[in-house]
Amino acid sequence: MQYFNGLAEVPVDFGPSVVTLGNFDGVHRGHQEVLRQLVAAAGERQAQAVAITFDPPPAQVHRPDSAPAQIMSLSDRLDMMAESGIDAVLVLAYNLDFAAQSPEEFVLNTFVRTLHAAEVVIGHDVRFGRDNSGDLATMQELGEKHGFRVRVIEEFGADRRCSSTWVREALQVGDVATAATVLGRPHQMRGEVVHGAARGRELGFPTANLAADASGFIPADGVYAGWLIDQSEVRWPAAISVGSNPTFEGVSRQVEAHVLDRPAEAVEDFNLYGQFVTVEFVERLRGMVAYTGPEALIDQMCRDVEQARQLLGQEPTATQS
Incomplete structure (x- = not known):
């Protein structure tokens, strides 16, 4: 797996790619399903499967006093993501200047101009851009405008959607068995x-x-x-x-x-x-x-x-x- 620490490290001729983004804290079963579908979509297009994540997590920048503790370190996160078979991870340094980008600026700078994305794989609850103003509808509109397809992943989990929040809640009360079920x-x-x-x-x-x-x-x-x-x-x-x-x-x-x-x-x-x-x-x-x-x-x-x-x-x- 290739590792890019920032946009500048991505080769100018990189791509085409199929891209997803998220914090991936814990790399739980829901994340694993997203990465599985990412790899499958990239295989269909003979493209590079790329996951984008952030360091530090956005919550630590916007609300440092109340941000949740991380389930795993960035290093462990990358090791676990590599096991999914993706081709590359792009780690973006998250700060207030980065967060000030409009949804379209983020998509243009990252997906279009750097990764040459042919497809973006995301969930229904995706949020991106300044003040989290970008959502699924925004991504679909930008995909039509800039030439990439948007593939929507259904929520993963039977009675409750797999989430990092669920893992933390279980660990906070010592229920490591439930945490293991969500994490896989x-x-x-x-x-x-x-x-x-x-x-x-x-x-x-x-x-x-x-x-x-x-x-x-x-x-x-x-x-x-x-x-x-x-x-x-x-x-x-x-x-x-x-x-x-x-x-x-x-x-x-x-x-x-x-x-x-x-x-x-x-x-x-x-x-x-x-x-x-x-x-x-x-x-x-x-x-x-x-x-x-x-x-x-x-x-x-x-x-x-x-x-x-x-x-x-x-x-x-x-x-x-």
Whole structure:
């Protein structure tokens, strides 16, 4: 997949193309259907399939104090979009000057003069141009005027349209199973494993702590069953804790994963520090609770580990801590 960081990076002879646009945050099942139809339409025309997205998301520019947290980073978004088979992604820097373009100026500058679009694939709710004044009817009018076809994608989802908002709502209450249904895969966070307070190790449950700048929407506080994927792409079943452990004072909010089963030869030196890992959330086991002391917490953690193991279809091993 080609990556263009701004209009200036697109070759002057690029195209013809079939184009879509959007934030694509989460690259959920609705987005995947748009990209699938984009690739199909481009194949019919023997054209380049191009997705346009924005950095930062428009909401962060227009309402920075209330913009929703992103489900995934731009880098992860591009990686996921590449899996759809599209030919190129054009990332446009979004700022107030860019937002001041009229709908026709945006279409001319981007679709017509730069990408030489033969077709534009969009949803019924598309909005673009200054003050979001452009809509589906506007795009169809501009298509007739400037020589490109507009293909409208039907909403994707049975009882409710798949959306990034739905994913965030589910994650905010810890419903990672619903989030996975909308996304079409488990929700993920990615980041570097850093040193923590080592309290988990002291209790017999060593954890891999994600750095504070880890990417991905942080689900509600609680304990989850999931997977830790190391930099060698090895998947480890895990019990994942999100939050500031209320049993101990002075603990900041963090995401940490306890690997359930480690190979016998690596029990003592299973070291993930400095690695960039992925954490996948499969099912929420419980909320975060303050216990009367370490003994009660250890008893609960043993139950969490066993429940996680059962949910993930794992057999206990003799080397399990």
